[in-house]
Amino acid sequence: xxxxxxMQQAQAMQRKMGKIEEELNATVYDGNNGxxxxxxxxxxxKFEVVEVNIGEDLLAKENREELQDMVMLAVxxxxxKASKERExxxxxxxxxxxxxxx
Numbered sequence: 001x002x003x004x005x006x007m008q009q010a011q012a013m014q015r016k017m018g019k020i021e022e023e024l025n026a027t028v029y030d031g032n033n034g035x036x037x038x039x040x041x042x043x044x045x046k047f048e049v050v051e052v053n054i055g056e057d058l059l060a061k062e063n064r065e066e067l068q069d070m071v072m073l074a075v076x077x078x079x080x081k082a083s084k085e086r087e088x089x090x091x092x093x094x095x096x097x098x099x100x101x102x
Contacts, residue, residue, distance in 0.1 A: 013094075016093055020093065021090075023045075024045035024085065025044065025045040026044070026045065027045045029044075029078045029079075029085075031043065031073075031074045033073040033077065034055065038058065038074070039053065039055065039073075039074040040074055041078050044082070058070070
């Protein structure tokens, strides 16, 4: 096996993974619970919440627990989308091999 060729392939894969990481980190994922009248959130590919919107009707309600649950579900929805896309895109490069730190 040609060691130089193997190193070139590894470097090419590393560059490609770096590019995909940048794209994923810049992507914003929407999550929601309850439609327009409910809760919606936006998270980045870095799994950071950047926006939370709460429907007017929910703010008027006195049901704090319901609102908390809806926020939690919307955040988890957005984070799940970000995680799934990250796994799909990086998995395509590594062909299912789990890379440390990825």
